[in-house]
Amino acid sequence: MEHFDKEELTVIRKFEHIEHCLTKQVEAHVSNAFENIYFVHQALPEIDKDEIDLSVEFLGHKLDYPIMIAGMTGGTKGSQIAGKINKTLAKAAQELNIAMGVGSQRAMIRKPETWESYYVRDVAPDIFLVGNLGAAQFVLGYGTDEALKAVETIQADALAIHMNPLQESVQPEGDTQYRGVLKALAELKSKFPYPIIAKETGAGVSMEVAIKLESIGIDAIDVGGLGGTSWSGVEYYRAKDERSKNLALKFWDWGIPTAISVAEVRYATDLPIIATGGMRDGIQIAKALALGANLAGIALPLLKPAAKGDVEGVVKILQRYIDELKNAMFLVGARNVEELRKVPLVIASFAREWLEQRIDLWEFLRERRRAIP
Numbered sequence: 001m002e003h004f005d006k007e008e009l010t011v012i013r014k015f016e017h018i019e020h021c022l023t024k025q026v027e028a029h030v031s032n033a034f035e036n037i038y039f040v041h042q043a044l045p046e047i048d049k050d051e052i053d054l055s056v057e058f059l060g061h062k063l064d065y066p067i068m069i070a071g072m073t074g075g076t077k078g079s080q081i082a083g084k085i086n087k088t089l090a091k092a093a094q095e096l097n098i099a100m101g102v103g104s105q106r107a108m109i110r111k112p113e114t115w116e117s118y119y120v121r122d123v124a125p126d127i128f129l130v131g132n133l134g135a136a137q138f139v140l141g142y143g144t145d146e147a148l149k150a151v152e153t154i155q156a157d158a159l160a161i162h163m164n165p166l167q168e169s170v171q172p173e174g175d176t177q178y179r180g181v182l183k184a185l186a187e188l189k190s191k192f193p194y195p196i197i198a199k200e201t202g203a204g205v206s207m208e209v210a211i212k213l214e215s216i217g218i219d220a221i222d223v224g225g226l227g228g229t230s231w232s233g234v235e236y237y238r239a240k241d242e243r244s245k246n247l248a249l250k251f252w253d254w255g256i257p258t259a260i261s262v263a264e265v266r267y268a269t270d271l272p273i274i275a276t277g278g279m280r281d282g283i284q285i286a287k288a289l290a291l292g293a294n295l296a297g298i299a300l301p302l303l304k305p306a307a308k309g310d311v312e313g314v315v316k317i318l319q320r321y322i323d324e325l326k327n328a329m330f331l332v333g334a335r336n337v338e339e340l341r342k343v344p345l346v347i348a349s350f351a352r353e354w355l356e357q358r359i360d361l362w363e364f365l366r367e368r369r370r371a372i373p
């Protein structure tokens, strides 16, 4: 077998992730719980559909739609696929003036020559662009220098720090050293001049974690909840032996469903929230915003057209989300996202049972979800 050092393995691993996400069923078998959230249809909306304004401000940046293309890639080997994916996504983001993240820049920190696969400013000069590094790396020695390199090499506006203990825990080579992670992030935050978004990758953010992140000055939270791409699922396909396969399979559906995570984080903090994790239509986006999220993040559905370099294909999918979001807003009589937070919502079944045990649900529905950071 060829011998690779740890960083080379990171690059290969990222390529395998994309391959599995393109060719296999990698989503959770359980939902993100948005089917438990109901709008109350308004037969007299008292607005014109055409006057609906979907624009929002996020971390000081104006976006035409409350949508972010969630970070997926960069630095991979194999036919320049990462660069192609990022450039395609970025062109679509530029066309619609929405936000976009790149995938983990760990490969770029170690191998600076891979920087171009993350660089999209040539095709997307105006978008709100977010770099990406892993929280565990900051326990293992990363600091302000690496964070600055990640943001400034690609002229990003902010840095996402991904928290992915689930994925790391089910892969044999995973970085499972999380002791001291909050202190390391607090240290970074105290010196770092760009906004930091703490981002889960499919298992959700609890209110306990959200409160800790807010206490150290983190600027926003991407809840990255359960119900979409499962990283334990992806690792299942990469697992080489029965023992690893078993572990990945058992944790395939682990986590806090996205809708519930948004409610917990909004209840407990005033931070801007990105609702990512299984967002598969614009009605779900409308519900996420009504629960108090500021943006919705989408990854997997955009991967296939992006891997083909099909900008129009990516735009078409995003346009469908926008049409559905706008239609839902019309039917509840909301002219903008601020008004959407004030429409009545009914939380049923599993989401209600969960949230009643975790938060003051009535206070949340009447007051907290309306707090606009």
Ligand SMILES: Cc1cc2nc3c(=O)[nH]c(=O)nc-3n(C[C@H](O)[C@H](O)[C@H](O)COP(=O)(O)O)c2cc1C
Pocket: 017, 018, 021, 070, 071, 072, 073, 102, 103, 104, 132, 160, 162, 199, 200, 201, 202, 224, 227, 228, 229, 276, 277, 278, 279, 297, 298, 299, 300, 301, 303
């Ligand atoms: C192919 C692929 C690669 C990803 N790589 C990263 C990554 O490097 N860093 C990160 O923070 N999240 C990464 N993610 C997670 C996404 O940003 C997102 O949180 C997750 O996929 C849930 O959204 P979805 O259900 O719409 O796919 C990746 C997702 C996919 C599909």
